[in-house]
Amino acid sequence: MADTAHPNTTGHVWDENLQEFNNPLPAWWAYSFYATVVFAVVYWVFFPSWPIGKGFLPGINTVTYKNAEGQDESWHWNTRSKLLAEMQEAALAQKPYYDKLMGMPYEKIAKDPELNSFVLAAGKSVFSENCAACHQSGGQGKIGLAPNLTDDDWIYGGSDEKINETITRGRHGYMPPYAEALSAEQIDQLANYVLSLSGNQADAAKAAKGKDLFHAQTAACNYCHGDNAKGRADMGSANLTDKVWLWANVPDAADQAAKVAMVKKIISGGIDKGVMPAWDGRLKPEQIKLLTAYVRTLGGSGK
Amino acid sequence: MDTSQSAAEPLYFKRIPVITRSVKGPFRKFKTVVLWLGFAVYFMLPWLPWSRPDSPSQAVMFDIPGRRYMLFDMTVYPQDVFWLSLLLFISAMVLFFATVLVGRAFCGYFCFQTLWTDAFMWIEHFLQGERPARLRLLREPWSKPEKMLKLGGTRVLWFLLSLWTALTFVFYFGHAQTLLVNLVMGKAPAAAYITTIALTFSTFVAAGVLREHVCTFICPYGRFQGAMYEPATLSVHYDRKRGEGAAGRMSARTGLRTLAERKTLGHGDCIDCDFCVQVCPTGIDIRNGLQYKCISCGLCIDACNTIMDKMGFPRGLVRYDSETNLALAEPAPVHLQWKSLKVIGYGSFLVVMTGMLFYTMSHRATFEHSVQHVRQPLFVTLSDGRIRNLYQIRLTNISGREDNYSLAARGLPPGVLDLGNFDQVKVRTGKSVIVQASVTLDPGLAARYGEFEFLIRNGKGEEVADKARFFVKHEH
Numbered sequence: 064m065a066d067t068a069h070p071n072t073t074g075h076v077w078d079e080n081l082q083e084f085n086n087p088l089p090a091w092w093a094y095s096f097y098a099t100v101v102f103a104v105v106y107w108v109f110f111p112s113w114p115i116g117k118g119f120l121p122g123i124n125t126v127t128y129k130n131a132e133g134q135d136e137s138w139h140w141n142t143r144s145k146l147l148a149e150m151q152e153a154a155l156a157q158k159p160y161y162d163k164l165m166g167m168p169y170e171k172i173a174k175d176p177e178l179n180s181f182v183l184a185a186g187k188s189v190f191s192e193n194c195a196a197c198h199q200s201g202g203q204g205k206i207g208l209a210p211n212l213t214d215d216d217w218i219y220g221g222s223d224e225k226i227n228e229t230i231t232r233g234r235h236g237y238m239p240p241y242a243e244a245l246s247a248e249q250i251d252q253l254a255n256y257v258l259s260l261s262g263n264q265a266d267a268a269k270a271a272k273g274k275d276l277f278h279a280q281t282a283a284c285n286y287c288h289g290d291n292a293k294g295r296a297d298m299g300s301a302n303l304t305d306k307v308w309l310w311a312n313v314p315d316a317a318d319q320a321a322k323v324a325m326v327k328k329i330i331s332g333g334i335d336k337g338v339m340p341a342w343d344g345r346l347k348p349e350q351i352k353l354l355t356a357y358v359r360t361l362g363g364s365g366k
Numbered sequence: 367m368d369t370s371q372s373a374a375e376p377l378y379f380k381r382i383p384v385i386t387r388s389v390k391g392p393f394r395k396f397k398t399v400v401l402w403l404g405f406a407v408y409f410m411l412p413w414l415p416w417s418r419p420d421s422p423s424q425a426v427m428f429d430i431p432g433r434r435y436m437l438f439d440m441t442v443y444p445q446d447v448f449w450l451s452l453l454l455f456i457s458a459m460v461l462f463f464a465t466v467l468v469g470r471a472f473c474g475y476f477c478f479q480t481l482w483t484d485a486f487m488w489i490e491h492f493l494q495g496e497r498p499a500r501l502r503l504l505r506e507p508w509s510k511p512e513k514m515l516k517l518g519g520t521r522v523l524w525f526l527l528s529l530w531t532a533l534t535f536v537f538y539f540g541h542a543q544t545l546l547v548n549l550v551m552g553k554a555p556a557a558a559y560i561t562t563i564a565l566t567f568s569t570f571v572a573a574g575v576l577r578e579h580v581c582t583f584i585c586p587y588g589r590f591q592g593a594m595y596e597p598a599t600l601s602v603h604y605d606r607k608r609g610e611g612a613a614g615r616m617s618a619r620t621g622l623r624t625l626a627e628r629k630t631l632g633h634g635d636c637i638d639c640d641f642c643v644q645v646c647p648t649g650i651d652i653r654n655g656l657q658y659k660c661i662s663c664g665l666c667i668d669a670c671n672t673i674m675d676k677m678g679f680p681r682g683l684v685r686y687d688s689e690t691n692l693a694l695a696e697p698a699p700v701h702l703q704w705k706s707l708k709v710i711g712y713g714s715f716l717v718v719m720t721g722m723l724f725y726t727m728s729h730r731a732t733f734e735h736s737v738q739h740v741r742q743p744l745f746v747t748l749s750d751g752r753i754r755n756l757y758q759i760r761l762t763n764i765s766g767r768e769d770n771y772s773l774a775a776r777g778l779p780p781g782v783l784d785l786g787n788f789d790q791v792k793v794r795t796g797k798s799v800i801v802q803a804s805v806t807l808d809p810g811l812a813a814r815y816g817e818f819e820f821l822i823r824n825g826k827g828e829e830v831a832d833k834a835r836f837f838v839k840h841e842h
Contacts, residue, residue, distance in 0.1 A: 174787040176799040183758070183800045201742025213746045213756070262751070305749030314747070360786075360802050361756075 110140050157185065161349040164356070169223040172356050179360075186357025189350055193342070202361040206312040209339075213361045216307040220296040221362060227355040229339065230346075236299050236337025241282065241330050249276055253284070254326040260292050260303045264319055299337070310334055383504065384578055384649035386487055387497040387641070391668025400475050401484055409530070412537035419767065420795055422541040430539060434796065440727070441796065443764060445734065452723045459719060461587075463712040465594040467702055468686065469601030473588065474663035479580050482531070482573035483647060489523045497644060524574045525566070532565030578648040582659050589658065597689045598703035602662050604653045604684050605692065609636035615653075618677060625679060635679050642666035642684055652684055732765035733793075737820050737832040740802075745837045753838050754806040759820060761801070763793040769825045773801060776831065777818035782806050805836060812838040 072082045087093075106112065109124040121139030128148040130136040138144040160181045164172060172178050191200060197209035204211035210218055218236070219229050241250060256273025259265035277284040277292070285292070287300040294302035301309060308314060311325035342351060388394075416425035416438060427436045435442040442449065464471045473480060494500045494516045506513050536558050537545055548554040549562070572580050581588050595601070609615055611634030618637040622628050625635065636653065643651045645665045650657055652666045670684040691697050704710070740756035748754055763769050771791050775783045788801045807815055815836050823829040 176788060176791045176793065176801070177797060179786075179788075180798065180800040183802060199742065201740065203743035203746065211743075211746065213743055214754075215748045302749065306747055306751040307749055 160185070161353070164352055165349050169356060169359070173359070179356075182353060182356045183360060186353050186360070189346075189354055190357055193346065194354070197339075202358065204309075206308060206315075207310060210309050211307065212358055214307050215362060216302060216305055217296065217362070218294070218301065218309070219299045221359075223355055223359060225296070226358050227351060230351050230354055230358075231341065231343045233341030234299060234337065234339040236334060238287070238300075238329070238334040240333035242332065245276075245282060245330075249282070250327050250330050251323070252276060253282060253330055254323050257292075257303050257326050257330075258313070258322060261306055263313065263322065265323075310337075381579075382649065384647065385497050385500045385504070386647055386665075387644040387669075388491055389641075389645045389665055389668045389672065391665075391671060393664030393668045397475055397484065397663065397665075401481050404476070404478075404481050405485070409534050412534060412542040424541055426538060427541070428539050432796075439766070441764060441766065443734075443762075446730075449723060449727065452719055452726075456716065456719050456723065459712055459716040462594055463709065463716055465591060466596055466599055466706070466708045466712060467704060468662075469595065469599055470588070470591055470660070470662040473581065473661035477661075479572060479585070480647075480661060480663065482527075482569060483577050485527065486524055486573045486577075487647070489527070490520050493520045493523070521574070524570055528566045528569035528573070529562070531569045532562045535565055536561050578659065581648060581661055588661070592658075594708075596703070596706060596708065598691075598706065600686045600688055600700065600702065601656060602652060602660060602664060602667060602684065603656065603687045603689075603692055604636075604642075605682070605687070605697070606653070606655070607692075608634055609653065609683050610634040623677070635674075635683050637673065637677065639673055641669040641673055645669045656689070730764070731830075732763070732826075732828070733769065733771070733822075733824055734760075734762035734764060734798075735822050735830060735832060736760045737834050739834060739837075745839075748806065751809065752806050753809055753812055753836075754804055755836050757803045757805070757820070757834055759801045759803055759822070759832075760798060761791065761793055761822065762798040763795050765824070766795050768792060768794050771825070772823045773803070774821045774823075775803075775805070775818055775834075776821055778805060778815055779807075779811070807836060807838075809838055812836055 070082075071085045073085045076082055088096075107120065108122060110122040111119055112122060113120040124140035125137045126140055126144035126148050127135050127137045128144060128151055160178070163178055164181070167175070167178070172182060190198075190202065194202070198204050198212055199209070202212035204213075210216075215221070217225070219225055219234055241253075245253070252269045252273035253276055254273070255265040255269035256271075256277055259267075259270040259273075276282045277288075278290065287295065287298060288303055289295055289300070292303040294300045306314075311322075311329050313322050313325060316322040316325060342354075346354070411426050412424065414425035415423050416436075417423050418436070421427075421429070421432075421436060421441075424436070425438055429436060433444055461472055490500065494503055503513050503516060508514060533546070533549070536549075539545075540558070545554060545558065549558060576584070611628065611632050613632035614634065615636035615638045616622055616628070616631075616633040617639070622631065622633060622637075628635065642653070643649075643666075645668070646652070647663060647665065648659045648661055650659045652660065664686075667684050667686070671681045674681050674683055685700065687697065687700050688703060690703075691700065704713075736759075738758045738760070740758060744755070746754050746756075759773060761771055769792075771793060773785055773789060773791065782805050784804045784806070785801060786803075791799060791801055793799050803820070805818075817833065817835055819831040819833055821829055821831055
């Protein structure tokens with residue numbers, strides 16, 4: 064119990080008997096408070112703190128990172144520069160792997176377990192950032208948008224060099240529209256022939272006529288798709304004989320009529336959206352090499 | 367406690383500094399041995415070399431960036447966190463078990479607060495002398511050079527010990543030699559400096575300034591010990607009946623020097639010399655009975671026995687005993703009361719858990735493995751209509767040496783599994799690799815091979831099987 068008879072006062076007396084209680088703060092509290100004051104002063108010295116006019120007190124702490132020109136750039140401490148510096152630090156930690164990657168031919172990369180693991184892990188993250196928007200997160204592509212990279216069908220060739228070329232220089236797949244050049248009947252015949260090529264159900268009579276059209280000057284499909292309809296990797300024309308579809312979603316079609324309609328739509332309208340941008344300049348050579356090796360692991364044996 | 371007395375007392379007591387007198391005896395000896403052993407292990411362990419093929423040659427190292435703890439011949443990885451929980455459980459059980467039997471033995475003999483405070487008090491004693499000298503120095507003004515020199519010197523030594531304690535802690539997290547050089551050269555990571563500063567400060571404050579306040583106000587263990595004490599628990603007790611007698615304790619003045627004289631006048635054996643109070647590191651009087659401030663260090667037992675020997679009285683006025691025994695008219699000889707549900711329960715948990723820890727540690731697999739089906743896409747149709755599924759096999763070698771693993775599948779027709787170049791894969795110790803495997807099946811056949819197993823075999827021929835599934839369509 065507080066001693067109320069003899070209170071601890073400040074000692075001042077006003078108006079004869081008016082006194083003030085003296086209840087000092089607990090020592091630990093007071094010292095903790097002084098410690099925060101000291102901390103604040105130290106903080107002002109090192110970090111940006113007080114606003115001064117339109118500017119502010121920047122503090123003596125600096126963050127240094129390499130700018131786009133490769134020169135060291137120093138700023139007062141700020142989280143944006145710190146992020147850049149930390150990203151560059153992380154990139155530096157990856158550098159030995161990239162160096163190893165750049166110094167090795169693709170066949171050797173595929174035989175080095177640790178480097179191949181790096182390709183799978185780091186490749187996935189670079190792929191997710193740059194490629195997944197069209198090719199989807201696992202490289203499975205999307206019919207009508209971007210090719211599936213996980214199957215064994217390579218439109219422009221599946222060798223390491225070809226994949227690298229595709230990424231570096233980009234691709235532009237084009238097929239002219241035939242709506243004006245051919246009659247509706249001819250397009251129907253061609254569509255039936257194209258379906259029959261990959262073992263789909265088709266009207267045999269129409270398909271036979273379609274086959275003639277395919278090889279004749281009228282439609283001249285064989286110029287691009289080849290006499291055997293297997294496509295040409297050098298120009299990116301589709302292999303029509305395999306089970307892989309990129310533009311017409313035949314596998315998911317509801318019935319036969321829908322399948323024919325889909326193929327007809329492609330023949331009449333052509334294709335002018337098979338565009339892959341060139342990544343040279345957007346990605347570093349080592350990133351392109353990493354992506355090449357990664358894309359190869361998606362598709363398995365490249366032919 | 368007398369409540370009327372507490373009403374008159376102020377709520378706030380100014381702390382009376384605890385200046386302890388040194389004492390000799392078996393408990394002091396035991397504490398000193400524990401102190402030396404503990405310090406020797408703690409301060410020297412980071413410097414113990416150990417040869418390892420691929421990592422720093424330090425016997426004990428907590429490699430945080432490498433996500434591994436290296437303990438002699440064993441490397442502990444994050445996935446072994448189960449061991450940590452077992453270890454914590456065992457520690458708790460040891461604590462409970464010991465407490466039920468012999469009270470706060472941990473507090474009094476093993477706690478690092480006790481050890482470091484003891485070391486700090488030893489420094490104090492070494493520079494400033496015995497208790498009376500220290501009390502005299504305390505009263506003197508700081509202007510006296512002797513006080514400046516002795517108390518200042520004490521603080522310098524305290525600081526050095528705190529600093530080395532902090533540095534030693536930091537050494538466990540890196541290669542000690544390199545880290546020490548880097549710390550001095552200003553090249554060590556910021557975390558090392560921050561830890562060193564924080565620990566130096568906290569060691570100095572806890573062992574030099576706060577001392578018994580850590581035990582009474584900060585440490586929760588001192589407060590929940592009551593839940594573990596039994597009436598039969600042995601703890602440091604003052605034999606009130608023998609010490610006080612009918613007429614209370616009395617100093618050994620003329621006419622009260624022998625037991626016979628004291629008995630006739632009704633006084634107990636306690637000669638009220640205050641030695642037990644002066645040696646107490648928490649500044650309590652054990653004669654007031656069991657109290658929460660008592661850390662059960664046994665120094666008052668040593669003190670009292672010294673006096674009893676000098677007086678020619680029998681030893682054991684202050685001794686390890688139980689409340690039940692002391693309540694008897696004629697206390698029986700002291701013995702451990704282990705036949706209680708608590709003791710046997712804690713004990714059996716302790717044995718089972720310790721067994722489990724050693725079993726799991728000695729039976730750890732030499733590699734970690736997992737097989738993940740690639741989900742995006744779940745399956746893919748190839749040009750010829752066959753279906754392919756992709757799998758990622760992750761292998762982590764924790765055997766301590768490079769090993770060669772062979773991979774295969776069971777339950778699949780021949781020729782459908784493609785492991786790239788990694789039917790055999792070499793993995794360095796502590797490293798992980800990912801192997802991508804593909805299985806290609808005819809849609810007609812696929813239904814028969816919905817489930818199969820990946821077989822992973824290490825160099826010694828130990829084989830594990832991981833289940834995997836083959837998908838041909840999206841299942842809802």
